Every structure is written in C-alpha cells, then in structure tokens.
Amino acid sequence: MNGVHDMGGMQGFGPIAAEANEPVFHERWEARALALTLAVGAWGRWTLDASRFARERIPAAEYLRMSYYEKWVTGLTTLLLEAGMVTRDEIAKGRSTPGAPKSTPPLKADRVAAALANGGPTERAVADEPRFSPSMTVRARNMHPLGHTRLPRYVRGRLGTIARRHGAHVFPDANAHGLGERPQHLYQVRFEAQELWGGSNNSAVYIDLWESYLEPG
Amino acid sequence: MPNSDHDHHHHHDGEGQDPPSDMTLRVKALESLLVEKGIVDPAALDAIIDTYEHKVGPRNGAHVVARAWSDPAFKARLLDDATAAIAELGYGGRQGEHMIVVENTPKVHNLVVCTLCSCYPWPVLGLPPVWYKSAPYRSRAVIDPKGVLAEFGLVLPDDVEIRVWDSTAEIRYLVLPERPAGTEALSEDALAELVTRDSMIGVARVRTPSP
Numbered sequence: 001m002n003g004v005h006d007m008g009g010m011q012g013f014g015p016i017a018a019e020a021n022e023p024v025f026h027e028r029w030e031a032r033a034l035a036l037t038l039a040v041g042a043w044g045r046w047t048l049d050a051s052r053f054a055r056e057r058i059p060a061a062e063y064l065r066m067s068y069y070e071k072w073v074t075g076l077t078t079l080l081l082e083a084g085m086v087t088r089d090e091i092a093k094g095r096s097t098p099g100a101p102k103s104t105p106p107l108k109a110d111r112v113a114a115a116l117a118n119g120g121p122t123e124r125a126v127a128d129e130p131r132f133s134p135s136m137t138v139r140a141r142n143m144h145p146l147g148h149t150r151l152p153r154y155v156r157g158r159l160g161t162i163a164r165r166h167g168a169h170v171f172p173d174a175n176a177h178g179l180g181e182r183p184q185h186l187y188q189v190r191f192e193a194q195e196l197w198g199g200s201n202n203s204a205v206y207i208d209l210w211e212s213y214l215e216p217g
Numbered sequence: 218m219p220n221s222d223h224d225h226h227h228h229h230d231g232e233g234q235d236p237p238s239d240m241t242l243r244v245k246a247l248e249s250l251l252v253e254k255g256i257v258d259p260a261a262l263d264a265i266i267d268t269y270e271h272k273v274g275p276r277n278g279a280h281v282v283a284r285a286w287s288d289p290a291f292k293a294r295l296l297d298d299a300t301a302a303i304a305e306l307g308y309g310g311r312q313g314e315h316m317i318v319v320e321n322t323p324k325v326h327n328l329v330v331c332t333l334c335s336c337y338p339w340p341v342l343g344l345p346p347v348w349y350k351s352a353p354y355r356s357r358a359v360i361d362p363k364g365v366l367a368e369f370g371l372v373l374p375d376d377v378e379i380r381v382w383d384s385t386a387e388i389r390y391l392v393l394p395e396r397p398a399g400t401e402a403l404s405e406d407a408l409a410e411l412v413t414r415d416s417m418i419g420v421a422r423v424r425t426p427s428p
Binding site: 026115 | 241334358384
C-alpha cells in the first residue's frame with residue numbers, strides 16, 4: 001500500500017528531535033500498550049506482518065498525528081475486532097459482555113522470558129534455487145500493491161546490486177493477509193545514492209528485498 | 218544531542234503533539250477488558266515491561282562491541298555470523314532473530330534505519346528511542362544521511378562512504394563502531410562503558426575518553 005508509513009525519501013518533516021537520557025517509556029500507558037500487544041500476539045491469531053499492516057491502515061492524517069504507541073493501541077484494537085476476540089461494544093465499555101466465555105491466557109508470566117528469548121525466526125527451508133547471486137544487477141519492480149508490502153516506493157524501478165543472500169524468509173505480502181508464509185529467497189541489495197536520488201553524494205542504501213520484488217537488471 | 222530540551226516531555230514521532238489525554242484511560246479500559254476475558258495475564262504484562270525496562274537494553278550491545286574490540290576471534294565470528302556470536306554472550310530472541318553486524322572503518326560509516334516502521338535490534342539495543350521511530354528520521358536517513366548525521370553533530374569527511382541499512386525484512390542490523398584511539402590499555406568492561414546506543418545505530422562515533 002502506498003501509505004504515508006512508507007516514508008523513505010520524503011521531505012518536510014522537520015528536524016530530528018533527539019532527547020537526552022530518554023526513558024524507555026514516557027508514560028505508563030505506553031508500557032502497558034507494548035506489553036498488551038506482545039501478550040495478545042502470543043495467541044497466534046495474527047502474524048507480525050498483519051500487525052504492521054493494521055498500523056499501516058490507520059488513515060494517513062491520523063497516522064501522522066498519533067504518537068507511536070497510540071498507533072500500537074489502534075492497530076491492536078483493529079486486530080482484536082477483526083479476529084472476533086472482542087466486540088465494539090466491549091471496547092467502548094471496557095467490560096466483557098455478560099455471559100461471554102472466559103479464556104485462559106496462553107502467555108503466563110513465568111513463560112515470558114522464554115517466549116521473548118525464542119522470538120519468531122522467519123528463515124525457512126525452500127526447495128527452489130535462488131534466482132539471483134551476489135554482484136548481479138537487479139531492478140526493483142515497479143509495483144503498487146494495495147496490501148502489505150516491504151518494498152518501499154523509493155527503490156521501485158531502480159537498479160541495484162545483490163550484496164548477499166539471506167536464505168529464504170517468510171513473505172510478508174502474503175503472511176500479512178492470512179495467505180500463509182510462502183517463503184521466498186531474500187536478498188540484501190545495494191542501491192547507489194546517485195541511482196536513487198540523483199546527484200553524486202558518496203553513499204548507498206542497503207535494503208533487504210524478497211525475490212519476487214526483483215527482476216534481472 | 219540535538220534539540221535535547223528536557224522540559225518538553227513528549228517527542229512522539231516528531232509531530233510535537235502530545236497524545237490525547239485519554240490514552241491512559243483508553244489503555245486501562247482495554248487492559249481491564251482483556252484481563253476480564255482471560256485474553257492476557259496481567260502478571261505477564263508486568264514481566265514483559267520489566268524485561269525491556271530493566272534487563273534488555275543498549276548495555277547488551279555495548280558488551281558485544283567491547284568484546285569484538287578485545288577479542289579478534291570473536292570479532293571475526295561476529296562479522297561472519299552475528300546471530301551466533303551474539304548468542305555466545307547470552308543475547309538473542311525477539312526482534313534479533315537474524316542479526317547482521319556492519320563494521321565502521323576510516324572509509325565506511327554505517328547508519329541503520331527502518332523507513333517503513335520501527336524495526337530495531339531489541340536484544341542488543343532494547344526498545345528504540347522516539348526519534349528513531351519518528352517521521353523526520355525515517356524519511357531523511359536514506360535521502361540525506363549526511364544531513365542527518367550533521368544534525369547529531371557528526372560531520373564526516375567527503376571520502377567516507379555512508380552506507381544506510383534500511384531494515385525492511387526480519388534482518389536486524391547493529392553497527393560495530395570504530396574503537397577510539399587511546400583505549401589500548403582499557404579492559405573489556407571499561408570499553409563497554411564508552412559505547413553508546415547512538416554509536417551502535419550509527420548516528421555517533423565512540424569518543425576517546427577524556428584523561
């Protein structure tokens with residue numbers, strides 16, 4: 001989706017406001033929002049890619065206005081509703097519908113450390129051989145899917161060079177939409193700044209791109 | 218650091234606007250609902266928060282960097298297979314499942330960003346600072362890395378190539394900063410004290426300690 005979340009190369013957002021001695025959370029609700037998102041995620045009712053897409057679907061003006069964790073709360077609420085885990089009425093009241101069944105949380109406190117230590121690796125074994133090899137020239141496809149994608153606008157149509165192969169990884173464009181993992185070969189691709197932005201500054205962008213995002217250059 | 222105005226408490230996404238005052242109530246209501254329905258265990262929420270407030274943070278990454286500076290064999294393993302080398306020190310897991318370490322040299326400077334969201338190597342750096350997740354950083358790091366670095370007070374010579382790493386997949390990047398001059402006699406622990414979070418994102422260098 002060509003959303004406002006796809007910010008690479010945009011201008012006009014002003015200076016970077018770094019804060020000295022920044023706390024991990026500025027307010028307690030931010031900590032609760034992060035923890036709720038991770039704990040509900042343990043149900044496995046949606047994927048990390050679906051979580052990202054839920055935040056990307058926040059209307060553009062709202063996305064820009066909201067603080068980071070407000071986006072998380074909004075995305076989590078969307079996912080809970082879509083999965084049928086809560087109702088709009090329950091969200092509005094902050095109370096369970098009388099007589100609604102009570103579940104057992106899958107993530108208990110004594111399992112948190114292990115769950116975080118395990119994480120969710122995305123590398124998968126696939127049968128097919130990688131199409132591209134290091135030092136090959138590739139072009140990022142000029143495509144504009146309406147769903148979730150991790151191919152940013154600023155590299156589409158641009159020429160790059162395969163820097164390394166990462167093996168095959170879960171494909172977010174499918175996995176975000178409940179279409180399964182459909183793993184594909186993943187490549188680190190180097191794009192010269194000149195190719196992306198014109199001019200002649202001495203820099204390059206490295207970006208990780210799935211095989212179906214690429215065509216021979 | 219630029220714009221380090223302590224008195225303005227919130228720096229959310231560079232928009233300069235505080236969250237609506239009802240966020241505390243909204244999240245409290247959501248948590249009550251999810252606890253009542255048996256969807257989450259409140260003690261598990263506390264354990265998650267405790268992990269990222271007290272256990273997992275940039276000191277982990279500083280340990281990795283200091284070890285790499287002190288132990289050439291570890292550094293070689295780190296650059297070859299960062300996930301495995303970092304696991305040797307006991308760090309890994311969520312948002313660090315697939316790690317790559319990129320090394321700064323006198324001719325190459327590395328900078329990490331996530332233009333699409335907020336991807337960041339949690340096991341070694343903890344949760345990202347607000348500026349890293351903000352529109353100004355996400356938008357400009359790829360098109361104007363020199364300007365971004367200058368805003369952080371880092372001006373590099375023209376012959377230094379800047380490599381920007383945009384974290385679009387589940388690969389997480391950590392910068393191995395250059396070891397500063399005059400630190401030959403320092404222990405690994407003393408070296409780790411010098412390593413800042415910003416130097417491992419790539420918006421700063423590690424400074425030589427003042428005598």
